[in-house]
Amino acid sequence: MTSSASAQATAAAEAVVEVRDVHYGIGGREIFRGLDLTVRPGRITAIMGPSGGGKTTLLKLITGQITAERGSVRVFGQEVAILGRRALYALRQRLGMLFQNGALLTDMDVFDNVAFPVREHSDLPERLIRKLVLTKLQAVGLRGAAQLLPGELSGGMARRVALARAIVMDPEVLMYDEPFAGLDPISLGVILRLIKQMNSALGIASIVVSHDVQELATIADDSYLLLGGRIAAAGTPEQLRTSTAPAVHQFMTGAAEGPVSFNYPAPDYATQLLADTDE
């Protein structure tokens, strides 16, 4: 084995998620055109990009809900696309995911929601499950809300319960889909602190998908900027912020015009306004 090949092999062994040259499209629209990225254990990896840029689609690829048309998605060294149902479910038990709206099961209370994966995947006695669930609820500060139903929770609380559920099986990779969307400043601060704490206390790999550049910059170790189906920039948040590439600069500063256009493609404005039709 040559030295570069062995270096590559070491990197592959270290990486928990490796995406290489992925192409993917829905309904004729290309979402990824040669996507590459790596997620390492013990680090918080931020995936930033505009809405509709395929951030959530990337999480679906990693969890094997969809498969890429071309390229490779490897999680813990396994190619996700070729896994059978049983192997895929075994892989998913090592992953945790926090959905934007929490996705709590509405017909059970907070306690049962957090206990759900444990009850499904183990035959632990109920008194152990109780201790486990209370520990996780305490970690997100909601031990007192154990008996509430999901409908009685605020958005920020629902997300914290979902976080407790996502960590109850001690995952090795924790994915957050837009964890900051629609939160008040206090809830946002709590969620930010929790993401950081979970990462350092549990030593897991965290993937945070979001368009909230400022919030992400405070916690991310590695950042990727997803633009036009590719990684437009990668590095530390600081490197991205000081980037001079026009598209990266536009996204990080929030300018309306730049390589990413504010206007959806349309016919000429004046022609359309003056046209004498009943369209």
Add this chain to the structure above:
Amino acid sequence: MSNSVRGNHLSEALRRLGSVAIFLLQLLAQSLAALARPGLLVKQIYNAGARSLIIIMLSGLFVGMVLGLQGYDLLQRFGSEEALGIAAALGLLRELAPVITALLFAGRAGTALTSEIGLMRATDQLTAMEIMAVDPLRYVAAPRFLGGVIAMPLLTAIFSVIGLFGAQLVGVQLMGVDKGVFWSQTQGSVDLHDVSEGLVKSVVFGVACSLIAVHEGYHAEPTAEGVGLATTRTVVASSVLTLLLDYVLTAAFL
């Protein structure tokens, strides 16, 4: 309508039929596992069955009373009003109870199933289960399907009993048909064949209505409009299929 449009409608209908058939096989494959979780199953039998009881009992009572009134009016023209018991019992057991129960089930329990599962889809609950390595077909769809299949014959039986009571109420208490004659005629002419016709029908309708309800919810477009459309499709498809299957089964039993 051009040929190509007609062709598209036909292929869309066939695609739907195929998708429902595959879904049924998947549900059946998961049903053993669902049976091994009696807690989940009992909850769904309660949801589909017990919660439909009031509407089934009320409808059964009124259908029976109307049957008593109409039957008496018709039979007394031939001077054979004592046959009211037979007419009501056979009409209810073989036809009215299974069909009306299925139609009411589609409107009450079927729509509830579709909208519940559709909303679970729209709020990512089903996806969350998949990510947690829990198969939503096994945990959500199969118990609800089985719950409906088990609840339907029970509801049909209750409909029949209440309906017969309603017919007796009008025929005997109101119109004055002899009570002893009413019951002895009923007992003498209803045999196992009639009961089993109703039972087979109710099981077939149970499978059809529960399958459609669970399938539509599971495959609903994950939006408010999509769930609404799926719920409407459940009622329309279940009702039409119930009446169609009723004809086929009646022809097979005669």
